[in-house]
Structure formats: structure tokens, C-alpha cells
Amino acid sequence: MRHIPEEPEAQGAPPRVPRQRSTGAVPTSADVARRAGVSRATVSYVLNNATAVRISEPTRRRVREAARELGYVPHAAARSLRAGQSRMVLMPAPGAPVGALYHRFFHDLQWALSRLDYTVVQYGSAGLTGDEAALAWAELRPVAVVAPGIHELGPAGVAVLKRSGARAVITVGPCPVEGAHALLTDHGEVGRCAAEHLLARGRRRLGVVMPEQPALAVYARARLAGVRAAAARVGAEVTELPLAYEETAAARLAADWPERGVDGVFAYSDEYAMLLMAALQDRGIRVPADTAVVGVDDLMLGRLLRPRLTTVRMDLPSAQELAELVDRTVRHPGTSPTVRDLLGVTLVARESS
Amino acid sequence: MRHIPEEPEAQGAPPRVPRQRSTGAVPTSADVARRAGVSRATVSYVLNNATAVRISEPTRRRVREAARELGYVPHAAARSLRAGQSRMVLMPAPGAPVGALYHRFFHDLQWALSRLDYTVVQYGSAGLTGDEAALAWAELRPVAVVAPGIHELGPAGVAVLKRSGARAVITVGPCPVEGAHALLTDHGEVGRCAAEHLLARGRRRLGVVMPEQPALAVYARARLAGVRAAAARVGAEVTELPLAYEETAAARLAADWPERGVDGVFAYSDEYAMLLMAALQDRGIRVPADTAVVGVDDLMLGRLLRPRLTTVRMDLPSAQELAELVDRTVRHPGTSPTVRDLLGVTLVARESS
DNA sequence: TTGAAAGCGCTACCAG
DNA sequence: CTGGTAGCGCTTTCAA
Numbered sequence A, B: 001m002r003h004i005p006e007e008p009e010a011q012g013a014p015p016r017v018p019r020q021r022s023t024g025a026v027p028t029s030a031d032v033a034r035r036a037g038v039s040r041a042t043v044s045y046v047l048n049n050a051t052a053v054r055i056s057e058p059t060r061r062r063v064r065e066a067a068r069e070l071g072y073v074p075h076a077a078a079r080s081l082r083a084g085q086s087r088m089v090l091m092p093a094p095g096a097p098v099g100a101l102y103h104r105f106f107h108d109l110q111w112a113l114s115r116l117d118y119t120v121v122q123y124g125s126a127g128l129t130g131d132e133a134a135l136a137w138a139e140l141r142p143v144a145v146v147a148p149g150i151h152e153l154g155p156a157g158v159a160v161l162k163r164s165g166a167r168a169v170i171t172v173g174p175c176p177v178e179g180a181h182a183l184l185t186d187h188g189e190v191g192r193c194a195a196e197h198l199l200a201r202g203r204r205r206l207g208v209v210m211p212e213q214p215a216l217a218v219y220a221r222a223r224l225a226g227v228r229a230a231a232a233r234v235g236a237e238v239t240e241l242p243l244a245y246e247e248t249a250a251a252r253l254a255a256d257w258p259e260r261g262v263d264g265v266f267a268y269s270d271e272y273a274m275l276l277m278a279a280l281q282d283r284g285i286r287v288p289a290d291t292a293v294v295g296v297d298d299l300m301l302g303r304l305l306r307p308r309l310t311t312v313r314m315d316l317p318s319a320q321e322l323a324e325l326v327d328r329t330v331r332h333p334g335t336s337p338t339v340r341d342l343l344g345v346t347l348v349a350r351e352s353s
Numbered sequence C: 001t002t003g004a005a006a007g008c009g010c011t012a013c014c015a016g
Numbered sequence D: 001c002t003g004g005t006a007g008c009g010c011t012t013t014c015a016a
Helices: A029-036 A040-047 A057-070 A076-083 A100-115 A130-138 A155-163 A187-200 A214-234 A247-255 A270-282 A319-331 B029-036 B040-047 B057-070 B076-083 B100-115 B130-138 B155-163 B187-200 B214-234 B247-255 B270-282 B319-331
Strands: A088-092 A119-123 A144-148 A168-173 A181-184 A205-211 A237-243 A264-266 A292-296 A310-315 A339-341 A344-348 B088-092 B119-124 B144-148 B168-173 B181-184 B205-211 B237-243 B264-266 B292-296 B310-315 B339-341 B344-348
Touching: A029 A040, A029 A057, A040 A057, A076 B076, A088 A100, A088 A130, A100 A119, A100 A319, A100 B119, A130 A155, A144 A319, A155 A168, A168 A319, A181 A319, A187 A205, A187 A214, A187 A264, A187 A292, A187 A310, A187 A344, A205 A214, A205 A270, A214 A237, A237 A247, A237 A270, A247 A270, A270 A292, B029 B040, B029 B057, B040 B057, B088 B100, B088 B130, B100 B119, B100 B319, B130 B155, B144 B319, B155 B168, B168 B319, B181 B319, B187 B205, B187 B214, B187 B264, B187 B292, B187 B310, B187 B344, B205 B214, B205 B270, B214 B237, B237 B247, B237 B270, B247 B270, B270 B292
Parallel strands: A088 A119, A088 A144, A144 A168, A168 A181, A181 A339, A205 A237, A205 A264, A264 A292, A292 A310, B088 B119, B088 B144, B144 B168, B168 B181, B181 B339, B205 B237, B205 B264, B264 B292, B292 B310
Antiparallel strands: A119 B119, A310 A344, B310 B344
């Protein structure tokens, strides 16, 4: 049920008559042309500062003035329809709340891409995941797509996007996808790094806090695998510890801590680490004496707790760098997809381990 | 410098010849029509499940199959150009990093709007603010705009958006804007609430932590004004305390704390409160004995510190509610802009005050 | 230096 | 029941 603007002219007039715009409608370049007494072509030339044609200065002024008076704003969709290509980079929004680090990274990326004259759009495709979502994204005909790993975009989805004109499809996440450039954030490395630290401190019964948000599962599993690998090398035990981000859940976990016999914990993030640490301390379990705790993200707040929180810092790829990859790929779409590992990992040892 | 796809046919052939698509190009509804042996109109009817016309079942099947085989994806821009209206709700992205609460709220809003069949797009307009940005937004011809107060959208910007076809412009922030619906988040109330709590606890020399991010200034100032108002009523003193979100800055602030003689602090957020509290404790200043501390946001982490952080909880409008306002306004654009106060404020007293 | 006109992909009228 | 076709707003080639 679409609503078409009121245009009551039902007479069988020849269609080529330039219609008089009713006053309420949004002004088009034709309106500007009429007002300035020139053709639409001239309007386009002037407003786009076309260099290939010379337009006299008085005409330019008249056009610009008419545009200003009418409050003319060009229609981006019409423009890119005509051009056959937009400069829109689509970044699917994460389907669930994610960390502050993520938001900062994407904010920076937006900024860097804007500098390269791309229009960055975050598009929330509620509910849909993976290849279904790709169809919705493809309708927008983005010139590039930067998809966080969370979306579980598969090879089919990548193909859909490319067929619909996307010149660059870049995934950022733990696993590469056939056909797309991949910025590999190797979360296994995060787990490995934390685990090796705990093992070096003599811990042999490791717990791994697994957040319950499904959106984080892909990262959590990758990190867990890293821990497992490191632990296997020295024959240490690994226990999964599912934990909702709530005080009561943490208290429950802490309640039967002694039975578990865990002496070193790798939490999914600093926030989970702090949550658990507080619950442990409330139960009289000493950190790090009884149980060492390691988080991820190097949040400011981790430094404020006592004991100060040991953490794994992830050095994300610079937004600038990623923006340049997007731009390069858009300009030379022929190059075969690369897989680059872009996650530097550093352990920041503090007092909790 | 636009790049037009390779179409080398330079012959002066009559233009009405339906061009054969080269294989690499992205398939259009015309391609589907050709393949199914029907007209473009029929394709449109079938793929949009048009009820006004009856299409035979075999034809439907043929069309759908052809679309699937070609990997046809409709072109959203072309569609809304034709329709004269899109269902895109534009949410300008904040120009600077903001809190987790904000992200959660916008995530929920996205979801609620998607349920109402709107396409939600977060658009990063790097650098531009206020009415400049409005021009960029207007090019996208959104049917509605939900703008956080941070963007300092003025009456002129609202007018531009409306003239370009936006049927609903809704600002969310501390001050209403002429011509737009306003969801007033009265941050003065936040400051007032915190200040009255501190005053009731007998504090008479209040400090107000002001974050240095310019993007937060509009909120910080509103909250400060609330504190001032409450303090004036009982003749208490108010000092502004600029603070960057860094440990060293907090340490500097704590260093000359005794000279300041501040006995109660209202921090901009829980995060700033925790930062300051840690610095104060490091200097041997007792909280709350020497100085009481109140934050904002009721973050989980504030409950984990000792002393537990007193905080002001903001009850944001439910995303559902806001989404319905958007929808209602889009459908009845005539209604005059409303100003609604949607920020409930509750003080959560804990141990730090 | 300017204008006429084609056409990007799509949908909705109106005829057959 | 299906097809032809006009036209949404814009850019760009070609002709004047």
C-alpha cells in the first residue's frame, strides 16, 4: 500500500509537459532549473562543479542562488542509480550488545572511510543472520561491505553480495570466509596468551569463563580453543564456566568454587573478570593466592580494582589501515582475497595473577 | 571521476532495442523477465506478491525460478525512487565515543523499528555537525530522523530535513529544537537528584566532574546546571572539576584535593566516579568519610568496587515506545511537534556517599 | 555556452 | 491474466 503524492492532473495531456510542482513537494533539480531559467543539465554542471564544461559566471550564480532559495538537496539514490555505483560502505551492525572496544574501532573506521570520501552506513538487520542478512544488505547495492565475524556470513552470502555489485567484501573475525578478504582476529591467540601466563605461574586447573550472550559465542569458543591448546601441552585441566553478566550468577559460580578446585581463571573480558573477582572475594577466596584471574581488553577500570587486574590487550588493526584496504580493493576488485592476521596480543601482568 | 560499466556498443542503433546484458553485470528485473519469458511488469507483480492482479501459478513459478537462478536481488534505491518514499529511518551516529548505555538504547531502537518494517540506518557524518550534517542526511531522503542531542541540530537543520521529505524528525537530548519532536532527556534533573542527595548527607562544598570530551559537553553542562540550582537553594558551593579519562589526570586532581576542600563529588558517570575514587583512595582520602562520591548510569562495575558506588540511574524511554512514536509521526505527519520528558531519574544510594 | 533527451532499475497505471 | 509504457531524479552525451 504505497502512497503516491497528490498529483490530481488526470487530464490526458501529452506527457512531455513539464509539470508545475506544487509548493509542498520536495524541490528537484528541475525546479532549480526553472527558477534559474536554465536547463537541468546546466544545474547539474554547476552544482557538481563540472570542469569539462564552461558555464558563465552569471549563470553559475543564478543557479546557485535558485538552489539556495528553494532549499534544494540532491537525491543521493537517484544520483547513484544513474551513476551505476554508489560510494556506500555498509557495516552491518552487530546483532547484540558488544564491547566498548568494538564500538570504538568501528567509530574510528567510519571516520577513516569518510576521509576517503565513502559514505559509511551501519545497517541493522534485525534478527536475520548470515546469508539471509546478505540478501537484505545486497538490496542497498553497497560498493563495499565490512562485516564483523559475528554475522556468520557464509560463502553463499559473499557471493550474493559480489553478484549484486559489491567490489569489496571484508570480514573481520576469527575465521576466514571463502571469497572475501579476511581480517583475521585470531582469538585463539588471546586464549593461548592468557593460558600460558597462568601456566607459567604454576596454575594447572584452569577455568574459562564463557559469556552467555550467543553473539559472543564465536569469540568465546575461539579463545577457549586457545586455552585448551596451551593447557594440553603441559597436561593441565580446563573447565568451562558459563556465566551470565549478573551479580547473582557470579555469586552462584563462586558458591561452589572450592569443589571445582580451579586455581586459575581466564575470563572472557575484563568485565566478566571483575564480576567474578568481586564474587570470589565476597566468598573469602583470595585473588591471586587461591585463584588467579586474567581478563581481556585492558579496560581502565581493571586498573582501579584491587588487586589490579591482569589482562590481555588486543591491538586491533588501525582503522586507517582497514580503510585503506577497503579503498584499494574497491579500486582493484580483481585482486584475490587476502587473509591477514591483524590481531596483536599482549599480556599485561598486574596483581590478580 | 565516475566509472561507467563497459558497454562498448557505440553504434547509432535505435535506443529501444533491449540490450543484452553482458554476463558480468548485476542482474535486473529485465533479465529475470527475459529468462522467464514474461514482461518486467509481471516480474514485479510476482516478486512483490501483488494482490491486485492475478498471475497464474505456472507463471509465478517460472518467474521465481528465473530470479533464483540469476541470483536476482531487487535494487532498493530504484524501488524507493519510483515509490517516492523510502522506509528508511536515519540515526546519525554519535560523532564521538559515548557510553555503553547509549549503544544499548540505540540497539534496542533499531530492533523495535525493524519490527515495524523500517530500515534503520546509522549514518556516520564525520566531522560535520548540526545543520551542515543535516544537508548530508537529507540527501538520503529518510522518512524519519532520530537525532541524538549531541549533534546540535538546529531549527534550520530540521527545516532542511522536512523539506527534503522527512515526515518525522525526533531529537533525543537535553533541549528541544524548533519544529522537531523532542524526547527530552532532562539532564538537569540528573544533577539535581545527585546534588540533593549529597546535600541531604550534609555536604556543602560540592565538586562536579566535567569530562573533557567535547561531545559530552552538552550533557555535562546540563547536569552541572542542575547541581547549581539545587546548591543555590541551600547556599552550598559548587566547583567545576575538569577531568580527562586517564589515571594520571585523576591523580593530579587528587593531589591538590585537600586545598579544594570539596566534601561531595558528583561525577559525570560511574566511570569517571570510579576513576576519581581510586585516585582519592590512593592519596589516603577516605570515601565517603572525607569526600562522598556519586556517579551516573548504575553500571554493574560500580557495585563491585568497595565502597560500592552511589549512582543516579536514568530510566531511558523504552525503545518500543520511541519506535511507536516514530511510526505514528510518519503516518500522521500533520501533528504538531510534541515535547516529552522521558527521563526518569532514580538515586541508588550505596556506600560511597 | 547551453539545451534536448536517453536511460539507470523499478512499479503502477491502462489496454489488450 | 499479461504486456506496454510512463516516469521517479539525476547525469552525460550529442547537437545546436
